[in-house]
Amino acid sequence: MSQSEKSEATTSALWGGRFGEATDAFVQRFTASQQFDRLLAPQDIRGSLAHARMLAAQDILSAGELTEIEAGLATIAEEIDQGRFDWRVDREDVHMNIEARLTEIIGETGKKLHTGRSRNDQVATDIRLWLRESIDAVTGELTRLQSGIVELAAENTDTVMPGFTHLQVAQPITFGHHLLAWNEMLERDFGRLQDCRDRLNQCPLGAAALAGTTFNIDREQTAAALGFTQPTRNSLDSVSDRDFAIEFAAAAALTATHLSRMAEELVIWTSAQFQFVTIPDRFCTGSSIMPQKKNPDVPELVRGKTGRINGHLMALLTLMKAQPLAYNKDNQEDKEPLFDCVTTLYDCLRAFADMVPALKPNRAAMVNAALEGFATATDLADYLVRRGLPFRDAHEVVGRAVAHCVDHDCRLEDLSLPTLQEFHGSIDSDVFEVLTLEGSVAARNHPGGTSPLQVKAAAAAARERLTARQADPR
Ligand code: ARG
Numbered sequence: 194m195s196q197s198e199k200s201e202a203t204t205s206a207l208w209g210g211r212f213g214e215a216t217d218a219f220v221q222r223f224t225a226s227q228q229f230d231r232l233l234a235p236q237d238i239r240g241s242l243a244h245a246r247m248l249a250a251q252d253i254l255s256a257g258e259l260t261e262i263e264a265g266l267a268t269i270a271e272e273i274d275q276g277r278f279d280w281r282v283d284r285e286d287v288h289m290n291i292e293a294r295l296t297e298i299i300g301e302t303g304k305k306l307h308t309g310r311s312r313n314d315q316v317a318t319d320i321r322l323w324l325r326e327s328i329d330a331v332t333g334e335l336t337r338l339q340s341g342i343v344e345l346a347a348e349n350t351d352t353v354m355p356g357f358t359h360l361q362v363a364q365p366i367t368f369g370h371h372l373l374a375w376n377e378m379l380e381r382d383f384g385r386l387q388d389c390r391d392r393l394n395q396c397p398l399g400a401a402a403l404a405g406t407t408f409n410i411d412r413e414q415t416a417a418a419l420g421f422t423q424p425t426r427n428s429l430d431s432v433s434d435r436d437f438a439i440e441f442a443a444a445a446a447l448t449a450t451h452l453s454r455m456a457e458e459l460v461i462w463t464s465a466q467f468q469f470v471t472i473p474d475r476f477c478t479g480s481s482i483m484p485q486k487k488n489p490d491v492p493e494l495v496r497g498k499t500g501r502i503n504g505h506l507m508a509l510l511t512l513m514k515a516q517p518l519a520y521n522k523d524n525q526e527d528k529e530p531l532f533d534c535v536t537t538l539y540d541c542l543r544a545f546a547d548m549v550p551a552l553k554p555n556r557a558a559m560v561n562a563a564l565e566g567f568a569t570a571t572d573l574a575d576y577l578v579r580r581g582l583p584f585r586d587a588h589e590v591v592g593r594a595v596a597h598c599v600d601h602d603c604r605l606e607d608l609s610l611p612t613l614q615e616f617h618g619s620i621d622s623d624v625f626e627v628l629t630l631e632g633s634v635a636a637r638n639h640p641g642g643t644s645p646l647q648v649k650a651a652a653a654a655a656r657e658r659l660t661a662r663q664a665d666p667r
Contacts (some may be wrong), residue, residue, distance in 0.1 A: 197467050198377075201404060201491055206283065206284070206285065206289070207284070207289050207292065207293060209332040214535055216283075216499070221282060221283060221285075222282055224285065224522070225282045225286065225526065226283050226285065226286045226287070226525050227280050227281070227282060227284065227285060227286050227287055227289075227290050228280075228282075229407075229528055230286050230316075230528050231273075231280055231287050231290070231317040232287075232528075232532060233274075233287050233316075233320065233323055233528075234270075234273050234287055234291065235270070235277075235319075236319040236320075236322040236323045236326075237287050237288060237291055237315065237319050238266050238269065238270050238291065239322065239419065240315060240318045240319055240322065240398065240419065240559050241262075241266055241291070241292075241306060242262075242263065242266060242418075243313075243414075243415045243418040243419050244306070244309075244310055244398060244415055245259055245262045245263070245266075245306055245400070246259065246414075246418065247410060247411050247414045247415045247418070248305075248308060248309065248408075248621070250411065250414060251408070251409055251410060251411055253309065253408055253409070253410075254305060254308070255306060256435075259300045259596045260306060261299045261303075262295070262299065262302060262303070262306055264275045264299070265295045265298045265299040265302075265303060266291075266295065268298055269291055269294055269295060269298070272294075277292070278290075278486055279294075281293075286312070286525075288312045288315050288316065288319075289312070292306060292307060307596075308408060309399075309401065309406040309407075309408035309410050310399075310401055311396065311400075311401045311402035311403075311432070312405070313400070313401070313402050313432040313519070313520040314396075314397045314398050314399065314400040314401055314402075314428075314431060316524075317397040317400070317431055317432050317502065318396060318397050318398050318419070319527070320435075320438065320527070320531070321395075321396075321397070321421075321437065322419060324347070324393060324437065324438065324441055324526075324531070324535075325390060325393065326422075327535040327539075328386050328387075328389065328390045328441065329390075329666075329667070330535075330539060331386060331445075331535065331538055331539050331542065332383055332386050332387065334539060334542035334543050334546050335379060335386070335448070335542055336381065336383070336662060336663065337542075337546040337548060338379065338497065338542055338545050338546035339376055339383070339439055339655075339659055340381050340430035340656075340659055341382065341546055341549040341550035341598055342372050342373075342375050342376045342379070342549055343372075343373070343376055343652055343655045343659060344550060344656075344657050345369075345372055345460045345549060345550060345552065345554075346368075346369040346370075346372035346373045346376070346648065346651075346652045346655070347369065347649070347652040347653070347656070348369075348517055349367065349368040349369040349372065349554060350367060350369040350645045350649045350652065351367060351369075351631075351634075351645040351648075352367055352369065352556050352559060352649040353365050353366075353367060353368075353556075353559060353560050353563055353630045353631065353634055354366060354367070354368050354371065354469065354556055354559035354562065354563055355436065355558075355559070355562045355563040355565075355566060355568050356371070356568075356643070360461075361566065362562070362563070362566025362567070362568050363568070364567060364568055364569075364571055364633065365563045365568045365633045365634050365643075366634060366643040367634055367644075367645060367648050367650060368554055368559060369645075369648040369649075370642075370643040370647075370648045370651075373648065373651050373652060373655060375451075375455050376655055378451040378454070379448070379451060380655075380658070381447075382444065382447055382448040382451060383662075384613040385443075385444040385447065385448075386441070386444050386448070388440075388444075389437065389440045389441050389444050389665065390667065391667075392437060392440065393437035393440075393441075393525065394420075394421050394422050395416070395421055395422060395423055395424065395425045395426075396412065396415055396416035396419055396421035396423070396424045396425060397421075397424075397425045397431035397432060398415040398416070398424070399412040399415065399424060399428070400425065400428035400429075400431035400432050401428070402432070402519075402520070403428060403432055403433075403518075403519035403520060404428055404429070405428045412424035414629075428519075429518045429519040430518075430519075432519050432520045433516065433518055433519040433521070433524070434513070435509065435512070435524055435527045436513070438509055438527050438531045439509045439510055439513060439532075440508070441531070441534065441535075442502070442505050442506040442509050442530065442531065442534050443506055445502050445505075445506070445534050445535075445537075445538045446499075446502050446503050446505075448538060448542075449495075449498065449499040449502040449503070449537075449538060449541060450499055450503075452495050452496075452499065452541050452542070452545060453495065453496045453499040455492070455545070456492035456493065456495045456496035457492075459472065459489060459492040459497055460489050460492050460493060460496070460551075463489045463492075467558070467562070468555050468558040469554065469558055469559050469562070470552045470553060470554050470555060471552070471553040472489055472491070472492075472548065472551075472552060473548075473551045473553070474487070475489070476489075476490075476491045476544075476547075476548045476551070477489060477490060479488045480652050484597065490654065491544050491545075491548055493550075493568070495541045495544060495545065496543075498537050498540075498541055501533070501537055502534055502537055502538060504530075505530035505531070505533060505534040506534075508526075509527060509530050509531065512524070512526050512527060512530075560630065562606065563630050564630065565604075567595050567598065567605060568629070568630070568633070569605060569606070569628045569629070569630065569632075569633045570591050570594075570595055571591075572627045572628065572632070572633045572636065573587075573591045573594070573605060573624070573627065573628060574587040574588050574590075574591045575587075575627075575636075576620075576624055576627045577590060577617060577619065577620070579622075580617075580619035581619065582617070582619070590616050590617045591616075593616055594608070594613070594616045597616075602635060605628055606625060606628040606629070610622055610624075630665075
């Protein structure tokens with residue numbers, strides 16, 4: 194460490210009373226969080242206002258002191274907003290930067306704000322407030338994406354495409370049905386995010402450092418003022434656990450995982466070999482060397498960002514592991530992963546919400562692909578079952594017919610009736626309806642099935658659930 198770094202260090206810290214020498218300048222930088230937790234300034238100021246108002250209501254602060262504090266915090270909010278606030282590393286974090294500045298502006302009264310609280314309950318409150326707002330922003334984009342998916346599904350209830358297992362053509366499905374599968378994944382993600390929001394929505398203020406406070410505080414008042422459903426129940430737990438951040442990261446990781454699956458399909462579908470959909474140019478980029486290239490960057494990047502969100506989940510889990518009660522400085526490390534988790538997930542959802550409604554399905558390419566690969570082989574087997582064959586025998590018969598077609602480079606529906614009858618005598622001329630793609634999808638006509646009728650109803654029901662959601666935001 195250089196001499197100048199040493200002399201930079203000061204004893205100006207708000208906790209400086211018991212210290213005999215200045216903090217080492219590197220340690221000061223190492224332990225500081227103001228460079229990233231300043232993001233919490235709006236929540237910190239709201240929390241301080243609620244706390245000060247409660248102190249005044251309880252006669253712990255005078256009305257005049259409250260007015261001074263309110264004015265001082267308003268000035269600080271403005272300074273921060275306009276980028277004029279002097280963030281200082283020697284003031285460690287967002288909480289002490291704001292408190293010290295308050296005392297600079299309003300004098301002695303500023304020093305009374307911290308009565309009956311600690312940075313430990315303060316930061317636990319700030320992050321909850323921030324995450325609650327962040328979840329609302331994230332679920333807003335999630336809802337927008339789901340709406341786009343459901344509308345595209347409603348336009349494609351009878352667009353036939355191959356359904357895949359093992360990425361091999363399996364059975365014909367409708368594009369609308371495929372899209373509504375995406376919607377189901379996202380709907381569960383929405384539920385998980387709302388559950389997380391509900392669980393975190395309790396107010397830690399009053400827990401103070403860990404054991405509560407000797408002042409006659411009113412925890413119901415601060416909780417209500419900040420929009421929490423109730424105060425937390427245990428002071429030790431309030432200041433120490435970051436399970437809500439982990440829970441959010443887990444929900445985010447699953448959401449990102451679902452987005453990555455959609456992304457992967459879009460990458461496959463836009464390839465020259467598939468050409469199932471076109472992504473408008475504004476969501477793609479080109480290559481600096483290959484003039485013909487149009488790359489599906491947005492889906493690829495969304496797919497890639499899943500790794501980043503999974504990483505944050507691991508970071509948060511590992512950070513929390515084996516921490517003894519109550520607060521430990523380790524918890525300062527919760528912020529960067531959590532912040533980035535929110536930004537990354539929000540951006541991915543936003544990109545998809547913008548892009549998905551603009552996707553152009555290529556119906557001819559989808560149908561052609563479904564015509565290859567014997568997609569209606571199961572329909573033929575089911576047909577034979579209806580004619581009295583046990584399914585396992587029907588499977589065998591159709592397997593032989595498929596092998597014959599592979600040898601003769603043709604499709605099942607190209608075989609003549611007499612040829613088909615060589616595989617099984619019960620086959621009749623009505624078999625050809627069963628072998629069409631339209632017949633195949635229409636036949637799967639039960640709730641959860643791929644028939645156009647069912648998909649139309651499923652899209653309408655999904656749309657209704659989304660409308661109800663938007664009419665009843667938390
Ligand atoms: N910057 C700290 C954090 O983010 C605030 C709480 C610090 N409390 C303490 N006693 N050092 O966790």
